[in-house]
Amino acid sequence: MKRWFIWVVLLLNASGADSTEARAATALAEVLPLGGLWKGKLAVLGGELDLTISIVPLAGDKYFAALDVPAQKVSRMATEVTVRGDSVLLTIPGVGSSYNARYDATRRELNGVWNQSGVVSALVLRYFPMPTAQGTGTRLAPPYREEEVMFNNPVARLNLSGTLTVPAGPGPFPAVVLVSDLGAQDRDGTVGDYHLMGSLADYLTRRGVAVLRYDDRGVGQSGGSIATATTAMLVSDVQAAINFLRSRLEINIARIGAVGHGEGANVALLAAAQPLPPAFVVSLAGYGLTGEQTLLQQQVGTQKAKNVNPTVVQAAYERQRTMYDIIRLTSPVQAQSIVSNMLRQDQPDLGPEAAQKAAAELLTPWQRYFLSFDPVEELNQVHCPVLLLSGTNDLEAPAELHQTALEKELKSSNRYTTAKRLNGVNHLFQPPKTEWTLMNGEMRPLFSPVAQETIRAWMMGLGKK
Known part of the structure; x- marks a missing residue:
């Protein structure tokens, strides 16, 4: 399988720039505004291809990026992003390509050259905001x-x-x-x-x-x-x-x-x-x-994550195991009466009706089966x-x-x-x-x-x- 390597090099040249350009370059050096959709038309033999590179900033100075070329049925092709200073490297498994560009902070564009297997084409990618995930906006149709x-x-x-x-x-x-x-x-x-x-x-x-x-x-x-x-x-x-x-x-x-x-x-x-x-x-x-071992292990794991005293963890484990054994090994009527009593003993403020309801929820056909x-x-x-x-x-x-x-x-x-x-x-x-x-x-x-x-x-x- 061929591999694509897309390079996007954001070059800054402050020398000779006016004060406005210098401020833009300084801002760019502090935070590269890569988050969003980058769209352009790539010239190919016989026409043009619409392509989009979407970039989402993650925590820890990392990015999620993907390439879409609808005409070639390329959809959300996984892309690795490496940022070093003002340079960005995008690596995409697929075919061997590279895109070297200069970032225009004023126009919010990437201007550069796309190189694939020795075929070079000029390409401009323009920034578009990422669709918001909040609100009641229209959902984008998937491909x-x-x-x-x-x-x-x-x-x-x-x-x-x-x-x-x-x-x-x-x-x-x-x-x-x-x-x-x-x-x-x-x-x-x-x-x-x-x-x-x-x-x-x-x-x-x-x-x-x-x-x-x-x-x-x-x-x-x-x-x-x-x-x-x-x-x-x-x-x-x-x-x-x-x-x-x-x-x-x-x-x-x-x-x-x-x-x-x-x-x-x-x-x-x-x-x-x-x-x-x-x-x-x-x-x-x-x-x-x-099922019984699974539920007991989950209870112990939750309590240990909360730094509960080991003695309390063990006591709760033994109590819960006894309850599960009663649910598994006795008739539903007997089990509901016993479990209801155990719940009231563990929670003195729990009323009789509430205890009966809680016990019934522990005695569903799914619960009785899953325990065994x-x-x-x-x-x-x-x-x-x-x-x-x-x-x-x-x-x-x-x-x-x-x-x-x-x-x-x-x-x-x-x-x-x-x-x-x-x-x-x-x-x-x-x-x-x-x-x-x-x-x-x-x-x-x-x-x-x-x-x-x-x-x-x-x-x-x-x-x-």
Whole structure:
């Protein structure tokens, strides 16, 4: 594969300049105003190509940058930015090109020369402000097709609503179904301003992979209730989603996989152990311990992060383990009475009705099943390629506990298993905060670019084997 190297050299020459130019140069030397969209028309044989380089400042004097050339179907091509003094180096994997330019502070332009494989063309890039992420402005149309869909799960007798994104072109394309973590989540995996599933879907679709993401049961227009659906029951949702993709003309039915996060990874692996499995599975921080061990470990991890006294941590652990055992091993009626009593003992101000309600929430079919759920029990039936991906900063599912257990069991019977750990990435697959996006003066979380590219590269590599 050829590589593109785009060099943007911002040259300042204060000698002989008037006072206005000198002030502009001084301001430029202090802060290079690179954040925004840089657009221009590149002269090529037979016409011109519209291209855009978008640059977003990050924390720690770093940048996110991407190249778009719509006519050549180049979309959001990842770009590394290195700043040394008043010079900027942009490196883009793809083809061998370079752009050497001089920054005009008065006109807010880059004037220079584009060089690709010895072919030199003059090019002017003009600055345009980045569209704001706040307010109720119009959403920019992505460079792919979006379709609101509804598909049926005949096993559970319910419909699930979602979004199907398909790359531009006729296809057929490889595709994935995204499966969410614990609890009722929307199709984007929304947590505050962060959209785990939405971000991953956008990244993959821009790079040639169709993506189906859907609202969990009881969320949006999806039927059913997540509280009454066990982990095993959710497998039929994934199977229904995969079968929906199999019915689409633009999808390559031999390359439909499942990408699950947390519990969703376990659901995807369960689906892979059944007839008509997905072609591959990507596990994002999948759980490798039993449900009870997972929830207890999360409680301990949270308390230790808050520097709670170790004696208090141990006492809370034993108390919670006793409660979980009661929920698992006694009848629902008996369990509700006992758990309600335990809650009132732990919280004297809790009234009888409130305690009964809180106990009922701990006794849902999902909760009772998940406590006994062993995620490695059926892994010997998984024969498709599997990517296990975890972050070293995951407190909810520490890789040394969960990924290690999954990897050991899978590799004992599946030689197509790959396991990777990403430095500094947390359970939501966010990089360290120093690498978050700085937008409108605020730090905004983002899906780890390294994780996104790792997923894409592994998936695309499967098609070459």
